[in-house]
Amino acid sequence: MLSIEHFYLLLALFLAYAGLRNLRDRRFAHAAFWILIAVLFAAGKFVLEASKAGDKLPAQFAGAAVIALALLATRMRREHIDEAPLAQRMASAQRLGHKLFVPALIIPIITILIVLFGAKIVFGAAPLFGEGSITLIGLALACVIATFAAILVTRERPAAALGEGRRLLDTMGWAALLPLVLATLGGVFAASGVGDAVASIVSALIPADSRLACVLAYGLGMVLFTVIMGNAFAAFPVMTAGIGLPLLIQQHGAAPAILGSIGMLTGYCGTLMTPMAANFNLVPAALLELDDPNAVIRAQLPTAIPLLLVNLALMYWLAFR
Numbered sequence: 001m002l003s004i005e006h007f008y009l010l011l012a013l014f015l016a017y018a019g020l021r022n023l024r025d026r027r028f029a030h031a032a033f034w035i036l037i038a039v040l041f042a043a044g045k046f047v048l049e050a051s052k053a054g055d056k057l058p059a060q061f062a063g064a065a066v067i068a069l070a071l072l073a074t075r076m077r078r079e080h081i082d083e084a085p086l087a088q089r090m091a092s093a094q095r096l097g098h099k100l101f102v103p104a105l106i107i108p109i110i111t112i113l114i115v116l117f118g119a120k121i122v123f124g125a126a127p128l129f130g131e132g133s134i135t136l137i138g139l140a141l142a143c144v145i146a147t148f149a150a151i152l153v154t155r156e157r158p159a160a161a162l163g164e165g166r167r168l169l170d171t172m173g174w175a176a177l178l179p180l181v182l183a184t185l186g187g188v189f190a191a192s193g194v195g196d197a198v199a200s201i202v203s204a205l206i207p208a209d210s211r212l213a214c215v216l217a218y219g220l221g222m223v224l225f226t227v228i229m230g231n232a233f234a235a236f237p238v239m240t241a242g243i244g245l246p247l248l249i250q251q252h253g254a255a256p257a258i259l260g261s262i263g264m265l266t267g268y269c270g271t272l273m274t275p276m277a278a279n280f281n282l283v284p285a286a287l288l289e290l291d292d293p294n295a296v297i298r299a300q301l302p303t304a305i306p307l308l309l310v311n312l313a314l315m316y317w318l319a320f321r
Contacts, residue, residue: 001130005045007140012042018166029075030170036065036072037177073174081167096153103150107142114138175279182231189238198242211252212316218243219312222263223270230276232267239263254319262319266311272304273297 019035022028040062050058083089093100114129115138121128129137147161154160169176198221206213218239225235244263248254271277274297281296292298 001126002128002137002141003130004133004136004140007137007144008041008044010140010144012038014038014162014165015041017162018169021166022170027170029072029077030173033069033072033076033174034169036069040065069174069177076173081170083164083167092154099153102153103146106146106149107139110142110145111135111138114141172279172283175283178277178279179231179233182229182234185229185234187237189234194238194242196242198238199246202243202247208247208251211248211320214243214247214252215312215316215319218248218259218263219266219308219315222267223273223308226267226270227274227276230271230274230278232264232271235267235270236260236264239267248319252320255321259315259319262311262315266308266315269304269308269311272300 015034015038019031019033019038022031022034043058043062047058047062115135118129118134118138119127150156151158151161202208202214202217202221206217208214221239221243222232222235225239226232229235240260240263244254244259248259249256271280275282275294281300282293285293285296290296
């Protein structure tokens with residue numbers, strides 16, 4: 001039976017590998033950063049079970065580790081990591097052609113198939129996919145299968161997948177953790193009552209009986225929080241708890257699925273506009289060695305703004321039908 005914990009352990013092994021490679025290269029801050037994250041992933045279930053049992057010490061160690069990660073991030077510097085020569089990479093790209101897209105396309109296809117049919121797959125009396133979100137399990141399994149597919153397509157050694165994965169991870173650095181951290185931050189905000197505070201402020205500032213005003217507050221609030229926090233996953237629980245659920249769904253009768261899906265897409269418009277989304281907007285500029293660090297954002301604004309307006313119109317039109 002596959003659970004999400006199996007993939008967390010697999011990820012921990014890869015992070016430990018990246019840390020040991022950095023240790024060998026005498027990049028001590030990077031090594032400590034990745035090894036510490038590997039320990040957190042590997043021990044996550046133990047920490048959770050210990051906390052439920054009333055033992056606060058493992059959770060306190062985990063909290064101290066997060067603080068240590070923040071300190072280590074200040075010592076991490078982007079450095080050139082050796083890769084295959086340009087001529088070799090160009091020759092490989094020309095040889096493989098569109099086959100290069102096969103591993104990338106495998107990930108969404110397999111994820112969708114597992115989400116739709118994974119619960120029906122059983123061996124004997126036991127389901128194949130066990131504890132954890134079926135979507136996350138499907139995504140994790142799809143990534144593993146795509147890795148093997150990439151090895152078959154490129155005819156490279158399995159060690160090349162580890163080496164290139166480590167190189168990309170070190171190139172992104174601490175920014176690779178931003179989606180995870182910001183999504184967690186959104187959950188913390190929601191649990192600490194930020195959504196209730198937002199609801200009270202919005203109710204005082206806008207006419208809560210106006211459907212249009214609430215839609216604009218929700219959509220623009222998603223964009224604003226995403227710009228500030230760098231990730232729509234962090235903004236979604238706050239704005240949905242503060243405006244979406246009490247005002248649009250409960251008061252005005254909006255369809256939750258439609259409101260949530262379009263609301264999340266509206267938040268992504270903010271992702272296109274903000275340097276806080278470093279892994280999306282700043283890291284690509286660094287990888288491409290662009291003179292303007294905000295060049296990616298400038299290129300995305302002509303798409304983000306019209307898309308925001310279209311999303312607001314669709315939300316108002318579709319969520320209340």
